[in-house]
Amino acid sequence: MAGLKIDRVTRQFSDFKALKEVSLDVADGEFLAVLGPSGCGKTTLLRLIAGFDKVTGGAIWLDDRLLSDTRSHVATEDRGVGIVFQSYALWPHMTVAENVAYGLEVAGLGRAQRDKRVNEALELVGLTQYGGRMPAMLSGGQRQRVALARCLVMEPGLVLLDEPLANLDVHLRASMEEEFRRFHERTGTTMVYITHDQAEAMALADRIAVLDRGVLEQVASASTLYREPATEMVAGFVGQGIVVPAEMRGAGHGGTCAASVFGAPATLRCRPGMPARAGAKACLRSVDLAFAAPGEAGMSGTVRRLIYQGGFFRAEFHPDASPGTAFVLEVPEPAPIEAGARASVAVRGGWIIPEGERR
Amino acid sequence: MTHVEANAAAAGEEGIGRNLVLPVLYPLLALLILVFVAYPMFVLFGRAVVEGSGPPFTLVWKVAADPYNRKVFWNTLLLGAIVAVLGTLLATAYAYAMTRVSIPGKKVWHFFAMLPTISPPILMALGLILLYGRRGIVTYGLFGIQTTGLYGLYGLVIAQLMSYFPFAYLLMLNLFRGLDASMEEAAGTLGANAWQALRTVSLPLLLPGLAGSVLLLFGYSFADLGNPMLLGGDFPVLSAQIYQTIIGMYDVPQGAALAIFLLAPSVLMFVAHKRLSSRMSYATVGAKGSSRLRLVMYLPARIAALVLVGIVTLAICLQYATILAGAFTQLFGINYTPTLRHVIATFTKSRGAILDTFALGVISAIVSVGLGLVIAHLVARTRHFGRGLVDFVANTPLAIPGTVIGLAFALAFSGSPLLLTGTAAIIIVAFVVRALPYGIRSGVAALDQIHRSLDEASMTMGATSGQTLWRVLLPLVRPALLAGMVFAFTRSVTTLSAVIFVVSPHWSLVTPTILSQMDRGDVGEAAALSVVVVLMVLAVIHGVPRLFDRDWREVHQE
Numbered sequence: 001m002a003g004l005k006i007d008r009v010t011r012q013f014s015d016f017k018a019l020k021e022v023s024l025d026v027a028d029g030e031f032l033a034v035l036g037p038s039g040c041g042k043t044t045l046l047r048l049i050a051g052f053d054k055v056t057g058g059a060i061w062l063d064d065r066l067l068s069d070t071r072s073h074v075a076t077e078d079r080g081v082g083i084v085f086q087s088y089a090l091w092p093h094m095t096v097a098e099n100v101a102y103g104l105e106v107a108g109l110g111r112a113q114r115d116k117r118v119n120e121a122l123e124l125v126g127l128t129q130y131g132g133r134m135p136a137m138l139s140g141g142q143r144q145r146v147a148l149a150r151c152l153v154m155e156p157g158l159v160l161l162d163e164p165l166a167n168l169d170v171h172l173r174a175s176m177e178e179e180f181r182r183f184h185e186r187t188g189t190t191m192v193y194i195t196h197d198q199a200e201a202m203a204l205a206d207r208i209a210v211l212d213r214g215v216l217e218q219v220a221s222a223s224t225l226y227r228e229p230a231t232e233m234v235a236g237f238v239g240q241g242i243v244v245p246a247e248m249r250g251a252g253h254g255g256t257c258a259a260s261v262f263g264a265p266a267t268l269r270c271r272p273g274m275p276a277r278a279g280a281k282a283c284l285r286s287v288d289l290a291f292a293a294p295g296e297a298g299m300s301g302t303v304r305r306l307i308y309q310g311g312f313f314r315a316e317f318h319p320d321a322s323p324g325t326a327f328v329l330e331v332p333e334p335a336p337i338e339a340g341a342r343a344s345v346a347v348r349g350g351w352i353i354p355e356g357e358r359r
Numbered sequence: 360m361t362h363v364e365a366n367a368a369a370a371g372e373e374g375i376g377r378n379l380v381l382p383v384l385y386p387l388l389a390l391l392i393l394v395f396v397a398y399p400m401f402v403l404f405g406r407a408v409v410e411g412s413g414p415p416f417t418l419v420w421k422v423a424a425d426p427y428n429r430k431v432f433w434n435t436l437l438l439g440a441i442v443a444v445l446g447t448l449l450a451t452a453y454a455y456a457m458t459r460v461s462i463p464g465k466k467v468w469h470f471f472a473m474l475p476t477i478s479p480p481i482l483m484a485l486g487l488i489l490l491y492g493r494r495g496i497v498t499y500g501l502f503g504i505q506t507t508g509l510y511g512l513y514g515l516v517i518a519q520l521m522s523y524f525p526f527a528y529l530l531m532l533n534l535f536r537g538l539d540a541s542m543e544e545a546a547g548t549l550g551a552n553a554w555q556a557l558r559t560v561s562l563p564l565l566l567p568g569l570a571g572s573v574l575l576l577f578g579y580s581f582a583d584l585g586n587p588m589l590l591g592g593d594f595p596v597l598s599a600q601i602y603q604t605i606i607g608m609y610d611v612p613q614g615a616a617l618a619i620f621l622l623a624p625s626v627l628m629f630v631a632h633k634r635l636s637s638r639m640s641y642a643t644v645g646a647k648g649s650s651r652l653r654l655v656m657y658l659p660a661r662i663a664a665l666v667l668v669g670i671v672t673l674a675i676c677l678q679y680a681t682i683l684a685g686a687f688t689q690l691f692g693i694n695y696t697p698t699l700r701h702v703i704a705t706f707t708k709s710r711g712a713i714l715d716t717f718a719l720g721v722i723s724a725i726v727s728v729g730l731g732l733v734i735a736h737l738v739a740r741t742r743h744f745g746r747g748l749v750d751f752v753a754n755t756p757l758a759i760p761g762t763v764i765g766l767a768f769a770l771a772f773s774g775s776p777l778l779l780t781g782t783a784a785i786i787i788v789a790f791v792v793r794a795l796p797y798g799i800r801s802g803v804a805a806l807d808q809i810h811r812s813l814d815e816a817s818m819t820m821g822a823t824s825g826q827t828l829w830r831v832l833l834p835l836v837r838p839a840l841l842a843g844m845v846f847a848f849t850r851s852v853t854t855l856s857a858v859i860f861v862v863s864p865h866w867s868l869v870t871p872t873i874l875s876q877m878d879r880g881d882v883g884e885a886a887a888l889s890v891v892v893v894l895m896v897l898a899v900i901h902g903v904p905r906l907f908d909r910d911w912r913e914v915h916q917e
Contacts, residue, residue, distance in 0.1 A: 050815070078821070083816065093834045102820055
């Protein structure tokens with residue numbers, strides 16, 4: 001078991017910086033998800049941790065062992081880091097058991113011990129009867145399990161999972177998610193899980209690191225990310241928040257402050273003791289918005305579209321103060337309003353995005 | 360810490376110990392390639408450029424100024440141009456008939472069209488002489504004409520066409536097969552008939568392929584040595600001229616200078632071909648079609664196609680049948696008494712040549728494909744310094760005619776620091792160097808199909824790059840490698856030009872033996888030995904996949 005420490009790691013490809021001073025601590029036994037849109041640098045990060053690629057700045061430590069810095073580089077094969085690949089990367093010319101046994105064989109383990117550990121690993125993923133099969137004869141989910149077993153048989157201190165569910169269909173995904181979770185509980189291995197799917201990240205991880213354009217935006221639990229996004233990017237990426245300018249009317253007291261959004265008064269959550277400032281931004285989600293009750297103050301605007309979602313409508317609301325902004329409200333069936341109608345929308349919650357908290 | 364981890368950590372502290380395979384192999388490989396590819400060419404240039412007391416290039420200019428040499432040079436170009444254009448036309452028509460027209464017996468037509476690609480080109484000259492020479496069975500036997508008309512440009516054109524059009528045919532065949540049917544169908548829906556669709560849609564798409572075929576045939580014609588030596592007559596070309604200068608007149612510098620004039624146009628063709636194939640990608644992008652083409656059912660077109668493939672196949676069959684007959688008659692053209700004399704002579708007198716050819720061919724096939732895979736791995740999967748250069752140098756033999764390579768080898772390794780003349784090594788090296796580009800190509804193609812994560816997975820399991828190559832990549836690419844080896848073997852066994860300067864009494868090969876038998880007038884023995892080579896190559900081509908190519912896909916599904 002091992003904790004991973006990533007210290008101001010930078011990776012530059014000629015004139016393109018794929019990672020900019022990323023620092024991240026993964027505790028021993030933690031399940032951390034690295035979440036970000038495609039091209040954010042998450043795969044680069046994984047390849048650096050695995051040792052497929054060299055850092056151009058910073059250092060990577062596994063426990064007390066320096067894996068990578070600008071001067072030294074421990075080769076992949078000497079790192080003891082396991083990977084589960086998106087494509088499974090099972091060797092098609094070896095049986096399931098041979099695939100799983102490979103690492104042990106390379107390490108020079110005796111046959112008896114090897115067989116024992118292979119059996120244990122296959123048992124762990126529920127594939128005991130499949131040892132003699134070729135990977136081509138397995139289903140997608142089974143292949144994924146073999147890849148997992150192959151990685152775990154080596155008892156690596158750290159397991160990297162590179163979008164392992166991306167190639168599976170929706171139903172299989174749910175059951176594999178469950179499998180990963182159970183697995184992590186049982187073995188307590190440190191896991192770093194790369195994904196672009198926030199639902200997956202939220203379902204699995206203790207903490208989520210959000211990466212965007214090579215910069216680490218925030219590392220926090222799923223609910224903190226959702227409730228208290230540290231940056232505009234996180235606000236927009238996680239839970240489809242809408243970032244709008246907010247006029248702060250006073251400093252934050254006890255975690256809330258008075259503000260107004262496009263003319264609508266609102267009490268927004270914020271960091272305790274945050275001073276009032278000009279140019280603040282707020283993250284609003286559909287749960288924070290509602291059509292104003294009679295007599296309630298709100299922002300006026302137009303409902304441009306109603307999209308039926310089964311049981312409720314998504315109403316797209318454009319405030320007059322900023323017609324380019326599209327708020328989405330969830331309206332239960334039957335809809336009290338039509339597309340094209342004028343409306344007033346009240347702001348009943350929201351989060352002031354703190355300033356300069358990107359880490 | 361677990362056992363495995365402890366192992367890995369201990370090895371890590373030992374430093375580079377575990378991962379020596381590629382770092383050691385790589386410089387060795389680079390050195391080998393420099394010594395055996397680049398160095399001989401430098402020596403050749405040196406002999407041509409710096410000679411005697413005069414300033415550099417004196418000899419090259421003298422050779423260029425000589426009117427006879429000029430005539431030879433233009434002859435070479437003329438022959439190349441005619442063969443290139445006619446061969447491309449023939450190949451295109453043949454490929455079209457085979458892919459687009461509904462004709463019976465396609466397997467047969469294909470087999471015979473492919474036969475020349477696995478035979479020494481010199482066989483064409485041999486067959487032609489037996490059929491249409493001074494005592495040819497057609498010219499003299501049938502019509503009573505004793506003519507030397509075969510010797511010269513016409514004979515050369517026919518011999519080279521038959522020897523090399525199949526290579527162009529293969530190229531065109533793949534292009535025709537790759538063309539998206541929907542494109543012609545779209546033309547059809549707009550009212551174009553089959554001919555118009557071909558002319559306006561497919562032909563422009565095939566144009567880069569046609570140009571590629573022209574350059575390919577040009578190159579083959581340039582490099583051919585066997586046919587010009589037997590059929591050249593009063594139409595001398597460069598390759599044969601170089602041979603005469605070196606072997607007949609012992610004038611090495613002059614031969615080296617002539618070789619440069621053979622090399623220059625070949626390199627130009629090669630560069631043009633490379634440029635073209637990089638631009639040809641658009642034709643293949645449009646070629647990702649999946650729908651099957653409807654075959655042309657129009658009766659006159661079918662008859663025309665059948666006549667075409669029939670005549671070509673007949674001409675090829677006649678060649679081989681005549682050679683076969685020649686192997687079993689006393690003296691073809693004069694005395695047609697059946698005999699086993701030549702066959703017996705082949706397995707006694709020429710047994711050494713056959714065995715040597717086979718052994719050296721097999722060794723060099725394994726070496727060239729093995730080296731090719733390692734180079735392909737270096738280029739595609741690692742970031743070693745200078746790997747691009749290694750790849751480039753290793754690929755240059757594609758641009759160099761066999762005669763030039765053979766001469767360069769003979770010059771470079773005939774004395775210190777590296778004396779290889781007279782050994783098997785020089786022959787193996789000549790074979791390997793010539794086959795290496797194909798080895799690399801098959802290696803790259805094979806590796807391209809294997810996702811990177813398959814070797815990365817192996818690395819995360821603690822395997823070194825050497826172990827990864829051996830345990831994971833090699834088994835996966837084996838079918839492609841075997842095919843590459845068969846190809847390399849065929850190429851080595853059938854070449855004459857690359858080996859004629861490096862064979863020795865200790866290590867003789869089949870093709871030069873056939874040539875000297877022809878020179879002596881031992882037509883029967885030459886024919887018998889030819890039959891044996893063709894059978895040997897056929898046996899390898901069909902036997903190797905059956906013996907060794909038990910694909911992992913099949914093995915485990917039993």
